[in-house]
Amino acid sequence: MKSLLYVGETIMKAMIAIAILSLSCQVMASSFDNFGQTNSGAADVEDIIIKFKSNTDVQSLGYNRSLMTQSPIIQDLNIHLLRLNPLLNVQAILTELRNNPNVVYAQLDHKVTPRQGTIEPTALSTEEVSAGPNDPNFSEQWSMGLTSSNFGIDAINAWMTYGTGGKDADNNDIVVAVVDGGVQISHKDLVDNIWTNQAEIAGNGIDDDGNGYIDDMNGWNGYSNSGAQKSSGHGTHVAGTIGAKGDNQNQVAGVNWDVKIMNVPGSSGNTSVVLTAYKYILDQKTLWLETNGAKGANIVSTNSSFGVDYADCNSSNYAAWNDIYNEMGKVGILSAAATANANVNIDQVGDVPTGCDSPYLVTVTNNQSDGKRSRIGAGYGQTKIDLAAPGTNIISTWTGGGTRTISGTSMATPHVAGAIAFLNSIASKPLADLYKTAPDVAALEMKRMIMETVTPRPSMKTETVSGGILNINAAAAAVTTFGLGN
Ligand SMILES: [Ca+2]
Numbered sequence: 429m430k431s432l433l434y435v436g437e438t439i440m441k442a443m444i445a446i447a448i449l450s451l452s453c454q455v456m457a458s459s460f461d462n463f464g465q466t467n468s469g470a471a472d473v474e475d476i477i478i479k480f481k482s483n484t485d486v487q488s489l490g491y492n493r494s495l496m497t498q499s500p501i502i503q504d505l506n507i508h509l510l511r512l513n514p515l516l517n518v519q520a521i522l523t524e525l526r527n528n529p530n531v532v533y534a535q536l537d538h539k540v541t542p543r544q545g546t547i548e549p550t551a552l553s554t555e556e557v558s559a560g561p562n563d564p565n566f567s568e569q570w571s572m573g574l575t576s577s578n579f580g581i582d583a584i585n586a587w588m589t590y591g592t593g594g595k596d597a598d599n600n601d602i603v604v605a606v607v608d609g610g611v612q613i614s615h616k617d618l619v620d621n622i623w624t625n626q627a628e629i630a631g632n633g634i635d636d637d638g639n640g641y642i643d644d645m646n647g648w649n650g651y652s653n654s655g656a657q658k659s660s661g662h663g664t665h666v667a668g669t670i671g672a673k674g675d676n677q678n679q680v681a682g683v684n685w686d687v688k689i690m691n692v693p694g695s696s697g698n699t700s701v702v703l704t705a706y707k708y709i710l711d712q713k714t715l716w717l718e719t720n721g722a723k724g725a726n727i728v729s730t731n732s733s734f735g736v737d738y739a740d741c742n743s744s745n746y747a748a749w750n751d752i753y754n755e756m757g758k759v760g761i762l763s764a765a766a767t768a769n770a771n772v773n774i775d776q777v778g779d780v781p782t783g784c785d786s787p788y789l790v791t792v793t794n795n796q797s798d799g800k801r802s803r804i805g806a807g808y809g810q811t812k813i814d815l816a817a818p819g820t821n822i823i824s825t826w827t828g829g830g831t832r833t834i835s836g837t838s839m840a841t842p843h844v845a846g847a848i849a850f851l852n853s854i855a856s857k858p859l860a861d862l863y864k865t866a867p868d869v870a871a872l873e874m875k876r877m878i879m880e881t882v883t884p885r886p887s888m889k890t891e892t893v894s895g896g897i898l899n900i901n902a903a904a905a906a907v908t909t910f911g912l913g914n
């Protein structure tokens with residue numbers, strides 16, 4: 429029995445060894461995938477995002493209808509989703525499509541994931557708390573202060589000097605689109621600051637305002653491609669940092685005390701879901717500009733706290749991303765984007781979207797209160813990561829009506845998205861006008877001023893483009909005097 433057992437053990441060990449060998453081959457294959465030319469979302473990505481040069485379809489390019497179905501994602505830009513028959517070799521089809529003269533690009537419909545991390549504690553000084561709003565949890569919002577030992581965004585000084593949000597110099601609402609898991613729009617500290625489509629009537633199945641979207645009361649759901657609302661803790665947290673109502677004796681204060689938050693769920697799942705969400709944002713801003721503010725929404729920033737790790741955004745594999753950020757940029761929308769929650773050099777390993785070349789992205793890493801990049805892990809890159817913002821131990825609103833303290837680049841980025849809206853609310857008349865006459869130029873000027881006014885940090889010289897942490901008080905000095913000739 430003993431020897432038999434021993435033999436049995438030997439066989440068992442051999443089997444385990446074979447199993448481990450085969451497992452590590454699979455792991456090698458999948459990590460090669462991450463750094464290689466396909467995708468990091470792996471096996472579940474079988475659909476293709478395609479952009480045609482003109483309004484056409486794959487059938488007219490010679491593909492059989494039974495092998496490929498096509499549905500529009502952004503019709504105006506000729507961007508479609510192709511669902512392939514599983515018998516087809518996706519890589520071979522991709523290669524064929526990319527070589528077709530009628531195709532601008534073709535890429536896989538990659539998976540994207542939210543960028544949230546773990547939890548730890550910090551607080552504002554008593555002086556800072558007494559200078560700030562009356563919200564009971566404000567003392568926990570270290571990210572709104574700035575002292576020699578607490579590297580927040582200097583919001584308290586900005587609020588005291590310049591204002592606390594509200595409309596632009598031409599009396600227009602300022603809108604931030606939260607592309608996330610969804611915002612709880614009924615949350616008591618958010619409800620006053622939720623964007624509402626005034627010309628739409630809820631639930632009647634009619635596109636009352638004729639903007640192309642039925643029952644889009646507060647935004648658009650990229651998952652269901654409908655006006656149906658959706659909320660998540662993550663999205664609600666992001667929204668609170670951008671614009672929880674300030675000084676209302678309730679919970680927390682956002683970077684803006686008074687802003688309009690558009691709820692555009694669509695941050696996880698596939699790229700096509702994200703594109704559906706962005707399309708709504710692009711359409712609303714385009715309509716707003718075309719109708720001189722009568723319709724649509726004055727969106728100045730998106731918040732994008734999600735992505736694909738280790739992906740080369742500027743390769744043909746992810747071409748849709750730069751395309752959509754550039755299209756939104758043309759109508760004056762910057763996109764604040766969270767980088768990976770890992771200590772990786774994005775310049776080297778790549779990232780979607782923070783490795784993307786589009787100049788309309790503002791890419792954000794996560795700093796902790798001592799002014800260093802977060803020890804829970806946060807991407808960096810001297811050419812790809814624009815700046816840091818506080819993302820470690822951030823208290824904000826949460827689903828169910830309360831608050832929660834969490835960490836991640838997801839929590840850093842809404843400080844930047846909120847800042848873009850805040851800075852619009854106090855911008856000089858020339859800058860507000862530029863946002864209407866040359867919105868792309870205005871957006872890039874806004875980005876430049878944010879980048880040039882960061883709180884410099886020695887360690888961030890080689891880790892970010894700007895070399896520091898978002899400082900909205902210093903940025904406010906720039907935007908309030910923009911174009912005034914002094
Ligand atoms: Ca509508």
Ligand SMILES: [Ca+2]
Binds near residue numbers: 631
């Ligand atoms: Ca309706």
Ligand SMILES: [Ca+2]
Binds near residue numbers: 563674677678
């Ligand atoms: Ca509040």
